Amino acid sequence: MDRSTSLVAELLKTVPRLRTQIYFKSSLTALSHAMEDQVLASFDPPLVIASFQQERFYRQEAHRYRRLGKKSDQIYIFSAPDTSFNDEDSRSTTINFAAEDTLANEWHLVVIGKTFTSCLVCQECSVSENQQASSVDSARRFEGIWTFDEEVAKTTASFLLDKVLDYRPELSDKIATAREHYCQQVSSLTTEDKKAQPDPFVERLLTHLQAGQYRLIRAYSSIAQKEEKERLLRSLTNAIRQSLDIHEILEITVQELGEALSACRCLVYRCRTDTTTAKIKHEFLQSHVISVKDETWPVANNPLLKKVQQDQTPLYIQETAKETTIQESPLLSSLVKENQIQSWLLVPLLYQGDVIGMIELHHCQENGSPWSENDIELVEAIAPQIGLALTQAEAYANLESLNEQLEALEQTRSNLVAITGHELRTPLSTIQVCLESLISEPDMSEELRQVMLSTAMNDAERMRRLVQDFLTLSRLESGRIEWNPEPMSVEECIELSLSNIRGQNTENPLPTIENESKEELPLAYVDGEWLVEVLAKLLDNACKFTEKDGKITLSATPQSGNTVQVTVADTGRGIEPSRLETVFDRFYQEEGALQRTTGGTGLGLAICRQIVNKWGGEIWAESKGKNNGTKFHFTVPIAKEARVKSAARS
Structure with missing residues (x-):
């Protein structure tokens, strides 16, 4: 018999009428003990062939087979390659099968006596990694045949004896004797001589044992699910306690949930009822799945998210291809297609009755395992912890x-x-x-x-x-300024600011000031009084830091048809590049508050920034460093009428 061929498959091929059944390891152990006890209770020497997947399984039963060895010289024991048989086992014939032999995944016991026969032929069922992790040894499952049928027992014994001969060819004479005495054709016996058959009590006992094992497995599964839930809760709680870094907490969340629920993709992001879009920053991903990290996720126009936000309850779509809401929405259809979403689970993150975020789990393969109610309850149990973490992190950020x-x-x-x-x-x-x-x-x-x-x-x-x-x-800064914007001439405001600065410095000579804004400029939509204030303060600042023989230049240029950029440039002492942003802070002065050579409070540029920001413009400084002069730029919005004319000219 080929070592790569399963004995169960070979037997089903030889005896097609047979049907396999699922047995638990605990049931097979009980059946094997009953078959062995039947041999120990008889007086006739039987043929016994047993196979053990691992040495430790054989060690657990070795004492029984020593007793069986005293009953018959036809006891054959298969075990794993690394099994060390003791001298006491010499009464039995022992065989170490090869690692690649299918016996490594099978459980066999054949007993043939004068008044009884019994046969147990099983192969272990393959299970997922999650099932293996959550199952105990007694709950392992085997698929096979248990029967008292004489024909099946002798056929199975013949196959196993072929394997013995394959590994131990020197036993050919002993195997021939076993075939002659135990594996001949089924004998025609009288009713009184018929071999013992299983009675209803044995079958009911086995059924009761199997049912008990099913209940035990369900209990183990329930315990495992509760344990997983508690583990995840502990993990997230510890993460929250040890760190207020929301990035770290959410990274742990997506990783733990994605692995626990065998999801292809797990997302956690912040969103509220008024959120339009969300940026995906935290994602768990299987290797074969498209990433959506750093992408913009639709919220306001997503009917599924809106439903979850309104109901504040999870939403599970097992088959997106059959969901009417998705098929009727171009946005959702595109989202599902682009990101290969086959199953979709959305769970809201709540805090004090408000939705502050969302957990999404995706299956991206058609054969993905559906999520059960227990899975959804697990995510629901974790959601409040994440909601609390988000709130705590925001509170901490606000406190900072x-x-x-x-x-x-x-x-x-x-x-x-x-x-x-x-x-x-x-x-x-x-x-x-x-x-x-x-x-x-x-x-x-x-x-x-x-x-x-x-x-x-x-x-x-x-x-x-x-x-x-x-x-x-x-x-x-307090917003108590009344703004009166209107279309204004930038040239007029520049001239007013020049008159202002010259009027305030009649006694002291000023640097040369040139107005280079000669070309016709579009009207600006600003409060003219405050525009003059900005220009005056920038000119005053330039005069303070420019020598009397220096030069100050004003210029204004339209930008992209929407703004006018005004520049005040001087040839003064300049600003270090590292301080170009700091100069706009309140009370900032290049020389220090009390050691300066020029007057002023250090509030002028801070006032300019506040004014420019109020009309939606920008203000910034440029300088190459000490004694290289400075340029201050700011933008003012162009009035709508001027924009229309500019567009018509272009």
Whole structure:
């Protein structure tokens, strides 16, 4: 007999009338013991052929076969290649079958005596990895035949004796004797001499044993499912406790759920009832499945997600090809086709009655195992933990943001105290000295009196501008500014800002200022007062940091038909490239708050950024570093009427 051929298959081919049945290992153990006990209770020497898949199985029964060896010299034992037979086993004929032999996956026991025959021929059923992991040894399943039929027993014995001869050819004489005495044609015996047959009690006992094993397997399965549920919950709970990093928590979630439910794809993402789309950042994926990571997932236009959000309950579609909602929606049909979704499970993440996210599991193969109610309940049990984690992470992020804001406020307060103390104390001291001099020296010359008054007025104006900047920035940041946008001429605003800066510096010489905005510009849709304020502050800033023999240039250029870009460039001291963004922070000053050579509070550029942001523009700085000058750019929106004319001209 070929070593690669199953004995069950060979027997079914020889005796076609036979039908196989499923047996559990515990049932086969009981049957084998009963057959062996029948031999031990008889007086006639029988033929016994047994096969054991592994050495440990044989070791468990070795003591019984030593006793059987005393009853007959025709005891044959097959076992795994690594089995070490003891000297006590010499009463029996032992055979180590090859590793590739089908006996490694089979369970056989044949007993042929004068008054009885019995035959047990089985091969182990293949099971999935999950079943193997969740099953105990006694619940292993075998497919085969158990019978008292004399013809079947002798046919099976003949096949097994062929295997003995294949492995042990030196036993040919002994095997010939066994064939002669035990494997001849079925004898015609009288009713009194008929061999023992199984009675109804034995069959009922076996049925009861099988039924009990089925109940035991269901219990084991239930326990395994509960254990898996508890394991996942513990894993996620530990992840939440050990880290507030939501990325790490969601990565663990998709991995654990995807593996536990044997999904082809598992997604977890944030979404609320008002979410339009979601970015997929966390994904578990089998090797043969298309990835959707970093893709935009539709939410607002997805009827399935809307239903889950409204009902706040899971939705399971076992066959997407048969789901009416999917077939009627072009969006869902395209989504299913592009991502090969055969089965679809959606479970909402809830927190205090609101949907804050979604778990999706996909089968992408037609033969994917359907998810059971227990599987869905498992995901439902995990969902609140993930919802809690999302909420905690958001709360933690908000807390960090608040801490950063508090730190910024504290820094602002410190800067405010330092700058206010310096900027207010100096002009106040000057004003006080001037006034005291005017009061205490009535005979002061008229010329000196005018110098004192002029100095006091200049420092009073300096204080006024300081206070005005504080109030302006406060109103801008709190949103208490009333905006009155209208179509405005950018050229006129530039001219007004130039007049403003020249009027404020009549006594001190300014750098050369050139207006290069000669071409006709489209009207801008802004509040003209605030546009002039931005230009004036940028010009004032350029004048402070540019030598008297330097140059300041203003220019304005239309951009893409929607905005006008205004540039204020100077040849002054420049800005380090690493600080080009920092200069727009409140109270920032290149030289430090109290060690600078120029006046001001460090609020001018912060005010400019707030104003430009209010009308939806952008502001930025360019500089190649120290003594290389600086360019400040900002954009203003073009009025709709100007856009229409520009489009018509083009």
